[in-house]
Amino acid sequence: MRIVFEKRQSVSRTIRVLVPVVSLVFALVFGAFLLILSGVNPFVAYAAMAEGAFGDVHALSETLVKAIPLMLTGLGVSIAFRMLFWNIGAEGQLAMGGLVATGVALYASNALPSWSVLPAAILLGMVAGALWAAIPAVLRAYLEVNETITTLMMNYIAILLVSHMYHGPWRDPGGYGFPGTARFPEVAWLPRLYDRAHAGLFFAIIAAAVLWFVLQRTKWGFELRIMGENPTAARYIGINIERQIIVAMLVSGGLAGLAGVCEVTGVMRRLQQGLTVGYGYTAIIVAWMSQLNPWGVLLVGFLLAGLLVGGDQIQMAMGLPAAMGLVLQGALLFPMLGGALFTEYKLRFVHASPEDAVLPRESLPKESES
Amino acid sequence: MNLSLISSILTITLRAGTSLLYATIGEIYAERSGILNLGVEGMMMMGAVSAFAVAYHTGSLALAVLTALLVGAVMALIHAFLSVSLRANQVVSGLTLTLFGTGLASFLGQRLGPDGSRLVGLVGPSLERLPIPVLSVLPIVGDSFFNQDVLTYGLYLCVPLAAWYLYKTRAGLYMRAVGENPQTADAMGIRVGWNRYLYTMLGGALAGLGGAHLSLAYTRGWTENITGGRGWIAVALVIFAMWDPLRAVIGAALFGGINAVQFRMQAAGTTIPAALLNMLPYIATIIVLVVITWWETLRKRVGAPAALGVPYAREEKG
Numbered sequence: 001m002r003i004v005f006e007k008r009q010s011v012s013r014t015i016r017v018l019v020p021v022v023s024l025v026f027a028l029v030f031g032a033f034l035l036i037l038s039g040v041n042p043f044v045a046y047a048a049m050a051e052g053a054f055g056d057v058h059a060l061s062e063t064l065v066k067a068i069p070l071m072l073t074g075l076g077v078s079i080a081f082r083m084l085f086w087n088i089g090a091e092g093q094l095a096m097g098g099l100v101a102t103g104v105a106l107y108a109s110n111a112l113p114s115w116s117v118l119p120a121a122i123l124l125g126m127v128a129g130a131l132w133a134a135i136p137a138v139l140r141a142y143l144e145v146n147e148t149i150t151t152l153m154m155n156y157i158a159i160l161l162v163s164h165m166y167h168g169p170w171r172d173p174g175g176y177g178f179p180g181t182a183r184f185p186e187v188a189w190l191p192r193l194y195d196r197a198h199a200g201l202f203f204a205i206i207a208a209a210v211l212w213f214v215l216q217r218t219k220w221g222f223e224l225r226i227m228g229e230n231p232t233a234a235r236y237i238g239i240n241i242e243r244q245i246i247v248a249m250l251v252s253g254g255l256a257g258l259a260g261v262c263e264v265t266g267v268m269r270r271l272q273q274g275l276t277v278g279y280g281y282t283a284i285i286v287a288w289m290s291q292l293n294p295w296g297v298l299l300v301g302f303l304l305a306g307l308l309v310g311g312d313q314i315q316m317a318m319g320l321p322a323a324m325g326l327v328l329q330g331a332l333l334f335p336m337l338g339g340a341l342f343t344e345y346k347l348r349f350v351h352a353s354p355e356d357a358v359l360p361r362e363s364l365p366k367e368s369e370s
Numbered sequence: 371m372n373l374s375l376i377s378s379i380l381t382i383t384l385r386a387g388t389s390l391l392y393a394t395i396g397e398i399y400a401e402r403s404g405i406l407n408l409g410v411e412g413m414m415m416m417g418a419v420s421a422f423a424v425a426y427h428t429g430s431l432a433l434a435v436l437t438a439l440l441v442g443a444v445m446a447l448i449h450a451f452l453s454v455s456l457r458a459n460q461v462v463s464g465l466t467l468t469l470f471g472t473g474l475a476s477f478l479g480q481r482l483g484p485d486g487s488r489l490v491g492l493v494g495p496s497l498e499r500l501p502i503p504v505l506s507v508l509p510i511v512g513d514s515f516f517n518q519d520v521l522t523y524g525l526y527l528c529v530p531l532a533a534w535y536l537y538k539t540r541a542g543l544y545m546r547a548v549g550e551n552p553q554t555a556d557a558m559g560i561r562v563g564w565n566r567y568l569y570t571m572l573g574g575a576l577a578g579l580g581g582a583h584l585s586l587a588y589t590r591g592w593t594e595n596i597t598g599g600r601g602w603i604a605v606a607l608v609i610f611a612m613w614d615p616l617r618a619v620i621g622a623a624l625f626g627g628i629n630a631v632q633f634r635m636q637a638a639g640t641t642i643p644a645a646l647l648n649m650l651p652y653i654a655t656i657i658v659l660v661v662i663t664w665w666e667t668l669r670k671r672v673g674a675p676a677a678l679g680v681p682y683a684r685e686e687k688g
Contacts (some may be wrong), residue, residue, distance in 0.1 A: 005683070034477065037481075037487065038481050039486060067629070086461045088408075088461065088465065092672075137648045139656075139660060143660060143663055144663055145659055145660050145663045145664075146659065147661065148461055148679075149407075149605070149606065149609055149655070149656075150404070150659060150660055152602065152604060152605070152606070153652040153653075153656050154652075154656075156599070156649070157649050157652050157653065160645040160648050160649050160652075161644075161645065162647070163645060164643050164644075164645030166641060167645075168645075208576060218417050220500050238508055245653050273460050279468075281465060281468075281469065282469070284461075285462070285466065285469070286467070288459075299517055321476060321477045321479075321480040321481070323471070323472075323473040323474070323475075323476035323477040323480075324473075324477060326469055326470070326472060326473025326474075326476070326478055327470060327473040327474050329466075329469060329470075329473070330466050330467070330470025330471075330473060330474070331470065331479070333462075333466045333469075333470075334448060334452065334463075334466060334470070337452050337454040337456070337459065337462060337463050337466065338451070338452050338458055339456040340458065341456045341457055341458070
């Protein structure tokens with residue numbers, strides 16, 4: 001007897017709802033197991049995490065600080081994923097956005113009229129992220145180079161470049177040797193809403209609304225969806241795939257770049273270590289869990305940010321490792337990834353049948369090499 | 371350049387490259403069978419933390435190495451189960467594995483010390499350098515190649531073995547067939563899923579071993595972020611090496627060598643930015659990837675696994 005997957009007639013809605021719920025339960029149970037092993041009451045720890053992430057206005061603002069870059073990069077990544085372009089380069093695109101915004105804030109503040117410094121930093125930072133994303137896009141569109149690896153490599157190049165700039169040429173001369181640039185002039189500060197939560201939140205909401213509209217209501221969005229759902233058909237009905245890839249990646253990189261701009265102008269107000277802390281990678285999880293829905297990205301980004309902040313909180317309050325947040329994210333995503341299959345397939349037990357045809361072994365691919 | 375300088379650069383290259391090469395060879399196995407596992411970084415982390423914890427508590431280095439192999443394989447099993455049996459997206463699954471492994475290793479690193487304390491900063495038994503008689507006194511290569519720890523010597527066996535297995539054995543041929551064209555392989559009676567499970571887990575075991583080398587020999591102890599992105603470099607190296615174990619040696623030497631040269635340059639007080647030097651391997655990887663993609667004859671000759679990252683399912687009914 002063996003187990004086979006049988007395609008369902010239609011996507012099961014029940015399972016679609018059930019998968020995230022079961023995943024959440026699984027993650028919490030797994031986390032509880034770890035917490036018990038550490039000699040901590042899991043209920044107390046989870047309550048402390050929730051309290052630390054969502055308990056009061058200050059906690060919420062810290063969660064928003066982490067949620068904003070996750071939302072922006074998550075929106076960017078989901079656009080690329082829509083057309084099955086595996087952009088795992090949001091981290092590098094974010095870094096380049098932050099880098100260029102820093103350049104504007106530090107070196108163009110005196111040359112530009114003061115009202116225009118922040119808009120210039122935002123605009124140029126987005127352009128930087130977009131152009132960084134354009135390189136793998138062009139390589140994929142015209143040379144069919146695998147984008148997973150190129151976007152990943154571009155991350156490292158960007159991160160090294162950023163670190164080089166604040167360790168070397170852009171290091172604050174008055175910074176007592178600490179790596180990091182000087183504080184930005186006030187004209188380059190992104191306004192804050194409460195505590196450290198900043199106006200980047202509005203960018204994320206506006207971006208989600210625009211993307212939702214574009215995806216649902218425009219020809220461009222329609223073509224993007226077709227490319228993801230049926231790449232062969234996309235080619236047949238005459239979609240310009242090359243142009244589509246490049247435009248979508250410019251948008252994707254631009255959003256990640258904007259996240260970087262917000263980090264340096266809204267949170268750190270200088271460029272230093274801590275710009276690239278993995279938001280671009282978590283963004284992939286955000287995009288995946290939200291099933292590429294822009295509004296879903298905002299929600300999931302906020303919740304995952306809560307996990308991260310909650311992890312920090314239990315470290316401070318209970319001496320538990322902050323890595324708990326990361327562990328829970330992983331434990332949450334594994335069952336979600338696996339469960340996706342069951343929305344389209346169901347399990348069936350069958351008895352082994354003779355139709356597992358066997359061909360002669362002579363036709364093995366022969367490729368010998370040094 | 372004098373001879374002792376060359377010798378010392380070689381020594382550092384080899385020491386820095388050992389963990390990298392194990393992980394790379396492991397990922398070559400996985401990718402040749404058609405499974406892209408981006409979880410190398412996470413598996414190395416788990417290998418490093420578990421090896422050090424076991425070495426610290428039991429004092430047995432053999433047991434530590436064994437644990438790392440096992441832990442790496444179990445981590446990879448998660449990825450294999452998701453991507454082979456449940457046909458999940460391999461990019462996302464691998465990334466999650468890295469995230470999960472990094473997080474869990476960091477968590478365990480704060481809990482596995484004596485009485486649930488931190489492992490950070492503890493000193494445990496470590497793999498010492500074992501000079502091989504006669505060979506180790508050879509000029510230039512003696513000290514660098516024949517005065518290393520056991521795991522580095524293990525590479526001298528592991529790399530040729532991988533090359534032989536891949537190209538000269540029937541099992542290696544099946545592995546490549548599964549990564550190249552699973553439909554045909556399946557039709558010929560090769561068990562696609564079983565092969566993919568096997569090599570993904572072997573890859574994980576080797577990544578765990580690479581991690582063990584870091585915490586037992588290279589860094590000697592557990593620190594947060596001990597792998598420092600080596601898992602990702604390994605993923606890049608597989609492409610750079612075009613899925614070939616012997617070419618992986620060149621790649622690992624290049625990455626490890628850049629580390630070593632940098633060490634030396636900092637000591638000599640030069641001002642060439644280290645960051646620019648560090649970027650070279652990543653840029654080189656992109657160039658290699660562009661060339662092999664664009665130049666189809668070469669791609670066919672090197673045997674890039676055509677079904678890499680594509681889940682395999684027999685045609686379903688209904």
